[in-house]
Amino acid sequence: MPDAAVLSIRKASKSFGARRALDGVSLDVRKGEMIALIGPSGSGKSTLLRSISGLQTIDPGEGVIEAFGGPVQENGKISSGVRRTRTRIGFIFQQFNLVGRLSLFTNVALGSLGRIETWRGLLGLWPEETKTAAMAALARVGVADYAGQRAGTLSGGQQQRGAIARALVQKAKIILADEPVASLDPVAARKVMESLRDLNRQDGLTVVVTLHQVDYALRYCDRVIALKAGKIVYDGPANGLETKQLIDIYGPEFEDVFWEGAPK
Template sequence: MPDAAVLSIRNVSKTFGQRRALDGVSLNATKGEMIALIGPSGSGKSTLLRSISALQTIDAGPGEIVAFDGPVQKDGKIDGNVRKTRTRIGMIFQQFNLVGRLSLFTNVALGSLGRINFWQAAFGLWPTETKQAAMAALHRFGVAEYATQRANTLSGGQQQRGAIARALVQKAKIILADEPVASLDPVSARRVMEILRELNKQDGLTVLVTLHQVDYALRYCDRVVALKAGKIVYDGPATGLKREQLIDIYGPEFEDVFWEGAPT
């Protein structure tokens, strides 16, 4: 792994049946980067995040994923010691992945599971540090007043802020956000993107976020990685991504939905 990298992906492929979802993908992420992963549906964005978090295996072969100098997976096998590495990687999902019947506070406190005894959590015997961290995160993201409310009674934006708070309690150093605003209204979506940007800039967290909204990628992320048919077709500054490249990535129909102020 390069000295400055906290995440290194080398020659990673993933095949589902006859479809190659990832095709020899290589990517490094350094501490404090905020990287947007863009591309059409089926381009491999979510597959890449799920592979980084060891939620799925990559194909056997030369592919390798390393985080914080700890192996995540290699040659189609997840490393036996990956649990320690995963405690430093927070995953944010499109559908929030909160336990609906539990309170928002409990969902956020569950971020500490990698550091406390399972039975403490099962009986709600949270250490003082966890209680304080959970409430501080809820306050920070403006949802502390809903701490005792069941998660499934909250709006999508409130649940997503709870999911991000859980990653903060987890003490994650890398945030993987898979379409975190796809299910949200525009106001809630902007708030979630602002929170991710804040964690990146103020807390120094490395953030990889998959987005269908290209304008959000250009507005909030300094670096953009574009995938098409499982391959990286652009990796560089957001300011360097031009209209003709976006049309090549998404197809000629992209021109019809271009927004005001798009790159030229």
């Protein structure tokens, strides 16, 4: 793994039947980067993110995925030590992945389960450190006022910020966010992206986020990686991505639907 790289992917492929979702993908992610993964539906964005976290295996062969200098998976098998690695990786799902019947506070406190006895979490007997961390995290993302409310009664944007707070309580060093704003209205989406950018800039957390909204990728992320048919077709600064390249990635209809501030 190169110096300062917290994630390293080498020749990773993943097939679903005859379809190849990832096709020999290689890339490094350096500490403190905020990266957008973009590309059309089916390009491999979510598959890559889930493979990095060990939620999904890559194909057997020479593919290797490492995090923090240790293996997550190789040769199509998850590493035996992946559980420890996962405690340092927060995963933000598109559909929030909160337990609706539990309070927002409890959902966020669950982020500490990797460091405390499981029975404490099951009984709600949270250590003072967890209580303090959970409330601080909720305040950080602007939803502390809803701590006692059942998660299922909150808006999508509030739940997604709760999911980010849970990653903070987890003490994650890397946040992987899979289409975190796909189901949100524009105002809620902006608040979620601003929360992720704040954690990146103020706390130095490494953030990798998959996005369908190219304008958000260009606005909030410094580096953009574009996938098409399972291959990386662009990897560079957000301000280096030109409209012509985006049309090559998404097709000729892209120019008709892209926002007014598209790069020229």
